[in-house]
Amino acid sequence: MPVILRKKGFAFFFVMFDLSEPVHVHVRNGRNEAKFWVEPLRLAWNRGYRAHELNEIERLITENRELILTAWQEEAKKQ
Secondary structure (H helix, E strand, C coil): CCEEEEECCEEEECCHHHCCCCCEEEEEECCEEEEEECCCCEEEEEECCCHHHHHHHHHHHHHCHHHHHHHHHHHHHHC
């Protein structure tokens, strides 16, 4: 689970076994975790985050979209 970004207490990461799926990112903070599809940006599932936290995560994904896409491509090449 390489963490690609840490912002505002959130850890953004990939899970290696699901790199065959469309581009997405997992986000964890404590016991809370969510998965977001990146293109188009939408929530796949959520475990514990409140609506305002999900909005903040979406904003951070949007701001760091290129970094996420580049990291995804690099990890996918390793597979």
